[in-house]
Amino acid sequence: MKNNVNREIPDQILNDYNYEGFKSAEFGNPEIQRVAPKVTAQTGPSKIVESVKKVVADTLEDGMTISFHHHFREGDYVFNMVMREIIDAGYKNLTLAPSSLTNVMNDIVVEAIEKGTVTNITSSGMRGSLGDAVSHGALENPVIFRSHGNRARAIESGEIKIDVAFLGVPNADEMGNANGMNGDTAFGSLGYALIDAQYADKLVLLTDNLMPYPNTPASIKQTQVDYVVKVDEVGNPDKIGSGATRFTKDPKELQIAQMVNDVIVNSPYFKQGFSFQTGSGGAALAVTRFLRKAMIENQIKASFALGGITKPTVDLLNEGLVERIMDVQDFDKGAASSMKNSPNQQEIDASWYADPANKGAMVDKLDVAILSALEIDTNFNVNVMSGSDGVIRGAIGGHQDAATANLTIISAPLVRGRIATIVPEVTTVITPGESIDVVVTELGIAINPKRKDLIDSLSKVPGLPIFSIEELQQKAEKMVGAAKPLEFTDRVVALAEYRDGSLIDVIKQVKD
Amino acid sequence: MEIKQTAMAGTLESSDIQIVLSQGSNGIEFDLTSDVMKQFGDDIKQTIEDVLKAFKIDSAMVKVVDKGALTPVIKARAITACQRALDMKDQPQWEVL
Numbered sequence: 001m002k003n004n005v006n007r008e009i010p011d012q013i014l015n016d017y018n019y020e021g022f023k024s025a026e027f028g029n030p031e032i033q034r035v036a037p038k039v040t041a042q043t044g045p046s047k048i049v050e051s052v053k054k055v056v057a058d059t060l061e062d063g064m065t066i067s068f069h070h071h072f073r074e075g076d077y078v079f080n081m082v083m084r085e086i087i088d089a090g091y092k093n094l095t096l097a098p099s100s101l102t103n104v105m106n107d108i109v110v111e112a113i114e115k116g117t118v119t120n121i122t123s124s125g126m127r128g129s130l131g132d133a134v135s136h137g138a139l140e141n142p143v144i145f146r147s148h149g150n151r152a153r154a155i156e157s158g159e160i161k162i163d164v165a166f167l168g169v170p171n172a173d174e175m176g177n178a179n180g181m182n183g184d185t186a187f188g189s190l191g192y193a194l195i196d197a198q199y200a201d202k203l204v205l206l207t208d209n210l211m212p213y214p215n216t217p218a219s220i221k222q223t224q225v226d227y228v229v230k231v232d233e234v235g236n237p238d239k240i241g242s243g244a245t246r247f248t249k250d251p252k253e254l255q256i257a258q259m260v261n262d263v264i265v266n267s268p269y270f271k272q273g274f275s276f277q278t279g280s281g282g283a284a285l286a287v288t289r290f291l292r293k294a295m296i297e298n299q300i301k302a303s304f305a306l307g308g309i310t311k312p313t314v315d316l317l318n319e320g321l322v323e324r325i326m327d328v329q330d331f332d333k334g335a336a337s338s339m340k341n342s343p344n345q346q347e348i349d350a351s352w353y354a355d356p357a358n359k360g361a362m363v364d365k366l367d368v369a370i371l372s373a374l375e376i377d378t379n380f381n382v383n384v385m386s387g388s389d390g391v392i393r394g395a396i397g398g399h400q401d402a403a404t405a406n407l408t409i410i411s412a413p414l415v416r417g418r419i420a421t422i423v424p425e426v427t428t429v430i431t432p433g434e435s436i437d438v439v440v441t442e443l444g445i446a447i448n449p450k451r452k453d454l455i456d457s458l459s460k461v462p463g464l465p466i467f468s469i470e471e472l473q474q475k476a477e478k479m480v481g482a483a484k485p486l487e488f489t490d491r492v493v494a495l496a497e498y499r500d501g502s503l504i505d506v507i508k509q510v511k512d
Numbered sequence: 513m514e515i516k517q518t519a520m521a522g523t524l525e526s527s528d529i530q531i532v533l534s535q536g537s538n539g540i541e542f543d544l545t546s547d548v549m550k551q552f553g554d555d556i557k558q559t560i561e562d563v564l565k566a567f568k569i570d571s572a573m574v575k576v577v578d579k580g581a582l583t584p585v586i587k588a589r590a591i592t593a594c595q596r597a598l599d600m601k602d603q604p605q606w607e608v609l
Contacts, residue, residue, distance in 0.1 A: 417527055418548050481552065486550055
């Protein structure tokens, strides 16, 4: 069948995996039955286990689903430590269900696939050697990609049933009270891991920093934890978050940021108490700086900033320009270390952040979202998953979730090297065009034709060139030439879900 | 025309292309690596071949490392490589340009 973003989804996939094709970004008000985890009661004085090896042996069986978080990002030691024990112990047919997979995890996952340890994966995304292996058909069953909000939904509904969660934390006491804010390897918000803590049947905490009981503030509570393992090091503090954020000097990025700012400031949403989410890229950080100036000049304060947080956003909080930060993860040290001293920097879990199957998620209250893209097509559909060669090298992250904001802006250069960013048809649809309102490139902007109100208010802005999305696509093609279409085999290697659990696209094996 | 000496033009910076021309024995043979091989590999070969033809070179070994260069850059590097290989860099071939 063809779904509502015009992607051909093989019927066999729909039948085999019990999917419906993507219909609309509207979630509606369905009644949903959630699942509950199995609890093994204990009253002992301590949950300390002496080694990872022992805890793996005590909890794991073939065919189980295991999970991890990615808050340590490229500084993660926990994933490799646990997977090493699991592979060496000879486990088979496991489903790997982490919140996402960072580059430091790639090689051991490839090994686990080759040895039959891991036979199913669901993740926000993947890159590098792992993305390459999966795109070349290394895994028999297709990978399932879910957004951060959708992962929370799938866990709550039981579509992902976590048997054992292995969560690294920068501090914990002997009973498992833990947070992400204190210790040498602090990463700030535990947002994504909190869902695992709530729904896993067995929860194992790994820490290099045992604290006196009771350890507070406790984001993960002893009521949820089965085992605590003391390890030498959970991560490399230098690689957990990028260091001090430097503002871009790239004239192209600054030009894009200036225009993004013009779009926001001249939209009907730039008013007292507005809310916004920006990403961590160079242009997004520059937008924060332009926005700060505009907020001061117009005496406008934001009610909250949402999502992945960086130091420049924390600076806005400290200056009183933003009332609250609703923090699901922290991208740099400045953001990670400020949480413990700032009651207005609130830790939120992935469900609160972005889950559509909820009694209300933060993204539903979001006015402005600034997001990036690998590709955008002339129907405004966005790809953040497949690279220009068709190989998986990205992550959905919160893209689909935040794109439901009142004003969703995609900021991207018109071309990257010889690769056009705006194309007739994206390789993989991740976020549907109906969610996207404005595309900003260094040459000018394109407004989704269904947003007549934005066309009206932005047409009057001096120095803001407006084109149709087709015109931008043609400008890009004139610059780089017409690319030869990528070739794929018929074999499906990955499924991209929309945030409601329907299928928005499939990714096929690349032909080399 | 006959290639007189092995010649190189271009760098390995992104958005540039490095072309090395040397004597061939079997028509025009390519050894191409490119960041955008799948999408533009054929296009890059065609662009370089057209320049070689304009210089009336019909036998050459062409080693190319492309870092995503745009067509005008590829042409310019190919022209320079040809002029150097034919030892005529002091005599610009205006009709080729």
